[in-house]
Amino acid sequence: MRQKLREVQIKLMRGLLDLIILQFLSVEPMHGYRVITSIRRNFGVYFGPSTIYPLLGILEEKGYIKSEWNLNTDRPRKVYSLTPEGSSLLNGTEESLSHICRRLTSIGLNRIPITGNNCNPKQPERLT
Secondary structure, three states: OHHHHHHHHHHHHHHHHHHHHHHHHHHOOEEHHHHHHHHHHHHOOOOOHHHHHHHHHHHHHOOOEEEEEEOOOOOOEEEEEEOHHHHHHHHHHHHHHHHHHHHHHHOOHHHOOOOOOOOOOOOOOOOO
């Protein structure tokens, strides 16, 4: 049963991955590898560069994030940050997810055995 729940969690994560990335970038700008490690640290799921970098490119093409090269480190890194359009999308999506969660609760699906407070998403932790 635990494996099946894990599969459901990963499936949900895949479907919401763009929003998860926007949420992380709403806290602070990040380079791609840091996005990968933040997802793994906060959710316990690994999505590699072949998943994350194309998604960052799509989000940038859509105008939800922007990137700048940081050349002030030993290794140049492309740093992504949230745009106002991305912030608006994220705010609207949070409302939609809360609505879906409330509806699931109202029809009795709040008994799904997933740990945590399912209907109250928390802000990702700020990494140092």
